[in-house]
Amino acid sequence: MNKFIALTKIQIFDFLSKYTQHLNVKNKWLGKLALLLPALLIIPALQLVLSMYEIFDSVGFPELTITYMYIANVMMMFFAGIPFIISVFFYSKDLPFLTSLPLKEDTIVFSKLASVYIYLLAIGCFFFGTSVIIYGVKGGLQLYSLTAGLIALLISPLIPMILSTLLIIPFMSIIGRGKRRNLMVMAGNIILVVAIIFIQLSIAKVQIDPEAFSSILLQEDGLLMLIGRSFPPSIWLTQMIKGSLISGVLFILLNIALIYSLKLVSHLLYRNGLLAFNQEGGGFNEKGKIYYKKRSKGIQIIKRHILIIFSNPVFTLNTVMTMIIPILVFIIMLFTGEVNTGLFQSPMLAPYVVFIYTAVIATPAIVGSISATVITREGKTFWETKVLPITTADNIKYRVYSTFILSFGGSLVLAIVGAAFLPVSPIMIIVASIFCISATLFFSTIDIAINIERPILNWTNPTTAVKNNLNIMISLLIRLLTGGVLYLLYMLINNLSANVILIIFSFILVSLYGVSYYVVLNKYINKFNNIVC
Amino acid sequence: MLVLKNVSKSYDNSKNAVDKISLEIKKGEIIGFIGPNGAGKTTTIKMITGIISPTEGDIVINGVDISKAPIEAKKNFTYVPDHPSIFDAIKGIDYLNFIADMYEVSIKDRKERIERFTKVFQIYDALAQTINSYSHGMRQKLLLSGALLPNPNLFILDEPLVGLDPHSAKLLKDLMKEHCRNGGTIFFSSHVLEVVENLCDRVAIIHKGKLIACDTPDNIKKNKDLTLEEVFLEMTKDE
Numbered sequence: 001m002n003k004f005i006a007l008t009k010i011q012i013f014d015f016l017s018k019y020t021q022h023l024n025v026k027n028k029w030l031g032k033l034a035l036l037l038p039a040l041l042i043i044p045a046l047q048l049v050l051s052m053y054e055i056f057d058s059v060g061f062p063e064l065t066i067t068y069m070y071i072a073n074v075m076m077m078f079f080a081g082i083p084f085i086i087s088v089f090f091y092s093k094d095l096p097f098l099t100s101l102p103l104k105e106d107t108i109v110f111s112k113l114a115s116v117y118i119y120l121l122a123i124g125c126f127f128f129g130t131s132v133i134i135y136g137v138k139g140g141l142q143l144y145s146l147t148a149g150l151i152a153l154l155i156s157p158l159i160p161m162i163l164s165t166l167l168i169i170p171f172m173s174i175i176g177r178g179k180r181r182n183l184m185v186m187a188g189n190i191i192l193v194v195a196i197i198f199i200q201l202s203i204a205k206v207q208i209d210p211e212a213f214s215s216i217l218l219q220e221d222g223l224l225m226l227i228g229r230s231f232p233p234s235i236w237l238t239q240m241i242k243g244s245l246i247s248g249v250l251f252i253l254l255n256i257a258l259i260y261s262l263k264l265v266s267h268l269l270y271r272n273g274l275l276a277f278n279q280e281g282g283g284f285n286e287k288g289k290i291y292y293k294k295r296s297k298g299i300q301i302i303k304r305h306i307l308i309i310f311s312n313p314v315f316t317l318n319t320v321m322t323m324i325i326p327i328l329v330f331i332i333m334l335f336t337g338e339v340n341t342g343l344f345q346s347p348m349l350a351p352y353v354v355f356i357y358t359a360v361i362a363t364p365a366i367v368g369s370i371s372a373t374v375i376t377r378e379g380k381t382f383w384e385t386k387v388l389p390i391t392t393a394d395n396i397k398y399r400v401y402s403t404f405i406l407s408f409g410g411s412l413v414l415a416i417v418g419a420a421f422l423p424v425s426p427i428m429i430i431v432a433s434i435f436c437i438s439a440t441l442f443f444s445t446i447d448i449a450i451n452i453e454r455p456i457l458n459w460t461n462p463t464t465a466v467k468n469n470l471n472i473m474i475s476l477l478i479r480l481l482t483g484g485v486l487y488l489l490y491m492l493i494n495n496l497s498a499n500v501i502l503i504i505f506s507f508i509l510v511s512l513y514g515v516s517y518y519v520v521l522n523k524y525i526n527k528f529n530n531i532v533c
Numbered sequence: 534m535l536v537l538k539n540v541s542k543s544y545d546n547s548k549n550a551v552d553k554i555s556l557e558i559k560k561g562e563i564i565g566f567i568g569p570n571g572a573g574k575t576t577t578i579k580m581i582t583g584i585i586s587p588t589e590g591d592i593v594i595n596g597v598d599i600s601k602a603p604i605e606a607k608k609n610f611t612y613v614p615d616h617p618s619i620f621d622a623i624k625g626i627d628y629l630n631f632i633a634d635m636y637e638v639s640i641k642d643r644k645e646r647i648e649r650f651t652k653v654f655q656i657y658d659a660l661a662q663t664i665n666s667y668s669h670g671m672r673q674k675l676l677l678s679g680a681l682l683p684n685p686n687l688f689i690l691d692e693p694l695v696g697l698d699p700h701s702a703k704l705l706k707d708l709m710k711e712h713c714r715n716g717g718t719i720f721f722s723s724h725v726l727e728v729v730e731n732l733c734d735r736v737a738i739i740h741k742g743k744l745i746a747c748d749t750p751d752n753i754k755k756n757k758d759l760t761l762e763e764v765f766l767e768m769t770k771d772e
Contacts, residue, residue, distance in 0.1 A: 288624065288626075288661040289661060290626050290647075290657075290660050290661055291626060291630070292630065292633075292640050292643055292644045292647070293630060293640075294633075294634060294640060295630075295634050296634070297634060297635055300631050300634050300635065304620060304623075304631070307620070307622055307623060308620060308622070311620075311622025311623075312622070378620070379618075380616070380618040381618050381619055381620045381621075383584050383614060383618070384619060384620065386582075386583060386584045387582045387583060387584060387607065387611075387612045388607065388635045389603075389604045389605075389607035389608045389635060389636065390604065390635070391603070391604055392603070526586075529583075529585075529586050530585065530586055532544070532585055533584060533585075
């Protein structure tokens with residue numbers, strides 16, 4: 001077998017097997033069904049695309065659904081791709097093995113990208129894939145559009161993947177040198193993401209000359225040109241799906257050109273990026289003091305769990321990004337003028353300010369899912385706390401506490417920033433904080449049950465531990481269900497004041513926390529003890 | 534000190550990885566636990582240390598059943614696994630302080646013991662460095678120092694000599710002997726049969742999950758002019 005195909009096959013097999021491992025579902029078919037669980041996320045995607053299609057269809061340009069979803073998809077893939085590329089290229093445990101094999105440099109680079117491609121394609125299926133199907137079916141079954149759309153979907157991960165690879169590998173080789181390289185990698189990547197968002201928003205904000213604007217709109221595809229000007233390949237892609245062969249050829253040629261460019265520079269990326277990074281010492285060899293200090297068992301173990309996150313750049317980036325991204329986007333939008341503080345003072349918004357503030361500060365609890373991977377993150381070192389003279393209940397509790405501390409810490413930052421921009425009263429802050437604490441307690445506890453059910457201790461790259469696993473999907477589904485139930489309840493009691501509604505929601509979440517705490521510390525003790533490590 | 538009564542473990546509810554093992558280890562003994570790859574050594578050790586639960590049977594450590602009173606049982610032993618996989622983003626001294634806190638070792642004792650063991654293993658000067666800068670052997674020495682730190686009644690080691698240089702291996706063997714002279718008990722697995730033969734009071738042999746022998750090296754060899762290795766190979770030969 002061709003070396004590239006053999007290596008790619010192994011990489012993809014390894015990547016996919018992580019999903020099927022540790023499902024803990026005995027029945028073969030039930031196991032396969034469980035694999036499809038993430039597909040449930042297609043429901044909100046479908047709703048979004050359908051509503052967007054109706055809007056564009058009403059103005060006579062349904063194909064703009066595809067343009068919009070493709071641009072959004074490229075951005076999503078680009079940001080999702082960065083931590084994954086860092087993980088598979090720089091923190092993967094198979095790298096020493098791969099570098100010792102008699103393989104060409106581009107073979108290693110491209111085979112590593114195969115798993116990134118599958119991951120991004122899965123993301124693409126949700127929003128862009130849905131838009132292609134809706135467009136192909138809603139306007140009467142259009143076989144050509146569906147086929148062209150499917151080809152476009154398969155190609156869609158290439159541009160964001162190659163661009164992030166070309167950006168991140170040299171960037172990592174620059175920041176990843178020296179003693180404090182993990183710190184540099186974390187800080188550098190956060191700054192990079194902020195810079196990319198800033199540039200993107202600044203470009204989008206560039207005003208075009210009114211005359212040029214009018215002439216664009218007068219063209220046959222004027223609206224498409226206007227929307228797609230921020231990312232021109234989206235214009236070719238839309239026209240390709242609409243039936244233009246020339247645009248199709250242009251879009252495909254662009255992707256081929258990018259693949260070829262990556263091939264051309266892959267030896268540079270490999271030598272100056274991958275090898276250079278891995279030749280640096282892994283540890284921070286500071287000559288500090290030897291000390292003898294006593295601390296409580298609880299503090300030691302909580303500290304350990306928090307350090308596990310902050311000692312690994314991939315874990316840190318994943319945690320910080322999911323928690324703080326709303327605030328980053330908001331600040332950047334303020335800088336670029338997309339949003340102004342006057343908007344929040346609008347009387348129209350006044351009844352919803354407390355809900356907005358609550359949603360902002362509860363973001364870490366809602367999107368964090370840190371508890372769902374607290375055992376998995378430990379990997380092969382999980383045995384350490386199991387042999388220590390601490391109760392299993394404490395061992396589980398300290399994990400929940402460490403999640404609570406991190407999640408609540410993120411909420412505190414968001415609460416301060418949120419209060420600076422939103423016209424919130426002290427009562428609103430208290431109500432929002434009560435909701436946030438209740439949500440954090442409930443989700444931190446329910447998530448650990450997920451991880452006890454499905455601990456994945458044997459992973460090759462850290463992204464698998466914190467992102468690409470079913471635990472996160474289940475955790476998000478629980479949030480979706482909880483949100484759905486609370487929304488239904490809101491529809492029933494929306495005649496009450498916002499503060500009262502939020503207090504009722506908090507009471508429900510605290511009650512759910514009580515139930516989940518009881519279940520975890522009674523029913524899950526044995527399961528925790530039986531985790532094989 | 535350590536009693537195993539009809540202990541079995543099955544991972545798939547069909548075949549026993551460890552099958553009805555019964556064993557009694559007295560205070561002050563050094564017991565070597567040997568067997569071919571996949572015989573059930575590590576599974577047995579993981580059950581003794583509470584990492585996994587036995588499917589059936591009882592494990593009693595210093596009179597305490599580990600399934601009934603795990604904390605009390607765990608206070609009696611420390612464990613060194615066959616792979617030095619520990620959380621490595623912290624400094625060596627952080628790890629040792631962590632272990633000392635877990636086993637409630639006083640400041641005075643931890644200072645004295647940390648200095649003693651880490652100097653013996655020649656890693657004292659590296660204690661202020663993060664563990665991820667350590668070599669495989671240095672990690673193993675750190676784990677050994679951490680396991681000796683609480684001065685455990687029972688010292689359990691899974692393949693402790695893997696990764697150690699000859700000098701450190703000799704030091705470990707001396708420490709093991711000294712630990713037993715001071716009233717401690719040692720249960721360790723190894724593939725280095727020469728060491729087992731020379732160091733142990735008794736040897737337990739496991740094969741295909743069953744304990745096929747547990748006696749002094751001389752009795753196992755039936756006082757013939759054979760090495761333990763020769764007897765072991767004969768006993769574990771597949772028909």
